[in-house]
Amino acid sequence: MNVASPARPLEVDPLSLPTALGSWVARVVGGLRRHAVEGAGESPTSFYHEPVLMEEVLAGLVPAEEKTFLDGTLGGGGHSERLLQAGACVVGMDRDRDALAYAGRRLAPFGDRFRAEHGNFCEMRSVVPPRSLDGVLLDLGVSSWQIDQAERGFSFQKDGPLDMRMNQSAGETAADWVNQRSAEELAEVFFRYGEEKASRRIAAAIVAAREEKEFTTTLQLAGCVEKAMGGRGRKHPATRVFQALRMAVNSELDSVTAGLEAAQDVLKPGGILAVITFHSLEDRLVKTFLKERSTAFLDRPEWPEPRPNPALAWDLVSRKAIASTDGELARNPRARSAKLRLAKRR
Structure with a gap:
C-alpha cells in the first residue's frame, strides 16, 4: 500500500554513542529537518497541541522500515505520525476514546502500518507479543486538549462536570x-x-x-x-x-509502574524505552525504576564483595533527563516541565 510521502528514515544510532547524551543529542537534534505535519480532516493544532520533545524522541527511537513501536499514550497521534513517516509500524494505545477516534482518522493514510487499541498502556502485554517491539513511547500526564475541554472536568478554570476520568x-x-x-x-x-x-x-x-x-x-x-x-x-x-x-x-502512578514492567517484557533486546514526564513524582518513579534495573552490581557494607544485580534489565542511554530546548519552549510553553528518559533493553 502506498503511503503519502513518508520521510526518509533517521540515520542516527544513539546506542553506538557514549552514555553521556547531552552533546550528541544536541548534534543529532540540530541536524534533524523538521517536517510539516498535516492531519486527516482536522488540523492537529485544532484538536491536540504540538507533542513535546519530538526531535529528541525520534533521535532516541531511530524509527525506520522494519521497526515496530508502541505509542502507549497515543493522544492526537503526533509522535506516532512522525514514526510512521519514517517507515515504521506503530501500535497506538489510549484510554481516551475521543483520542483514538481522532488519531485513527489522522493516521488512516498509513494503512495497516498503524493499529489503534483502546486501553491503558500498562495493559500492553495484551496487545503485543513478548519481546516483539523495537521501541515503546510513554508521554505521561493529561493532554492540553483534554484540559481545554470543559466537559472532561480536568480544568479549574472552566466550568464542567467534576469527572477527570481518562476513560x-x-x-x-x-x-x-x-x-x-x-x-x-x-x-x-x-x-x-x-x-x-x-x-x-x-x-x-x-x-x-x-x-x-x-x-x-x-x-x-x-x-x-x-x-x-x-x-x-x-x-x-x-x-x-x-x-x-x-x-x-486515574491511578496514574500505579499505571506508570505497571507500564514500565510491561515495557520490559514486550521490548526486544536492544529495544528502546522513551518516557516523557511532566512533574517530579512521575520523573522520580521512572528514574528510580531504571536506576535499580541498570546497575550491574549491588554492594552492601556487610557483603565481602559486590554481587550481580538479579534485576538487571536495562542500559541507560542517558544518565540525566533530557529537557526541551529554548527554541521548543518559545514555540510550545507546555514543554517547560517536560523531561525525557531513554533506556535500552538488555
Missing part, C-alpha cells in the same frame, strides 16, 4: 472522590499526589462544604479550595488539588 466509560469520577472520601483520605491524596502543604486544611473545607451541597462541578470545587486558601496567589490555589485528584482518579 469515561469506567471507574469513579472526581466527584465520587470528593463526595465520598474522608477528610484523612482526601488530605493524603492532596499531599501525596499534589505535594500540597495545606492538604489537611483543604480537605476539611471540602468535607464541611459537601455537608451543605455535594460537589458536582469543577468551578464549585475550585471555589471551595480558593476560599480555604484565602484567595489567589501567583498560581491558582486549586492547581495541586486538581492534579492530585486527576492522578488518584
Whole structure:
C-alpha cells in the first residue's frame, strides 16, 4: 500500500554513542529537518497541541522500515505520525476514546502500518507479543486538549462536570472522590499526589462544604479550595488539588509502574524505552525504576564483595533527563516541565 510521502528514515544510532547524551543529542537534534505535519480532516493544532520533545524522541527511537513501536499514550497521534513517516509500524494505545477516534482518522493514510487499541498502556502485554517491539513511547500526564475541554472536568478554570476520568466509560469520577472520601483520605491524596502543604486544611473545607451541597462541578470545587486558601496567589490555589485528584482518579502512578514492567517484557533486546514526564513524582518513579534495573552490581557494607544485580534489565542511554530546548519552549510553553528518559533493553 502506498503511503503519502513518508520521510526518509533517521540515520542516527544513539546506542553506538557514549552514555553521556547531552552533546550528541544536541548534534543529532540540530541536524534533524523538521517536517510539516498535516492531519486527516482536522488540523492537529485544532484538536491536540504540538507533542513535546519530538526531535529528541525520534533521535532516541531511530524509527525506520522494519521497526515496530508502541505509542502507549497515543493522544492526537503526533509522535506516532512522525514514526510512521519514517517507515515504521506503530501500535497506538489510549484510554481516551475521543483520542483514538481522532488519531485513527489522522493516521488512516498509513494503512495497516498503524493499529489503534483502546486501553491503558500498562495493559500492553495484551496487545503485543513478548519481546516483539523495537521501541515503546510513554508521554505521561493529561493532554492540553483534554484540559481545554470543559466537559472532561480536568480544568479549574472552566466550568464542567467534576469527572477527570481518562476513560469515561469506567471507574469513579472526581466527584465520587470528593463526595465520598474522608477528610484523612482526601488530605493524603492532596499531599501525596499534589505535594500540597495545606492538604489537611483543604480537605476539611471540602468535607464541611459537601455537608451543605455535594460537589458536582469543577468551578464549585475550585471555589471551595480558593476560599480555604484565602484567595489567589501567583498560581491558582486549586492547581495541586486538581492534579492530585486527576492522578488518584486515574491511578496514574500505579499505571506508570505497571507500564514500565510491561515495557520490559514486550521490548526486544536492544529495544528502546522513551518516557516523557511532566512533574517530579512521575520523573522520580521512572528514574528510580531504571536506576535499580541498570546497575550491574549491588554492594552492601556487610557483603565481602559486590554481587550481580538479579534485576538487571536495562542500559541507560542517558544518565540525566533530557529537557526541551529554548527554541521548543518559545514555540510550545507546555514543554517547560517536560523531561525525557531513554533506556535500552538488555
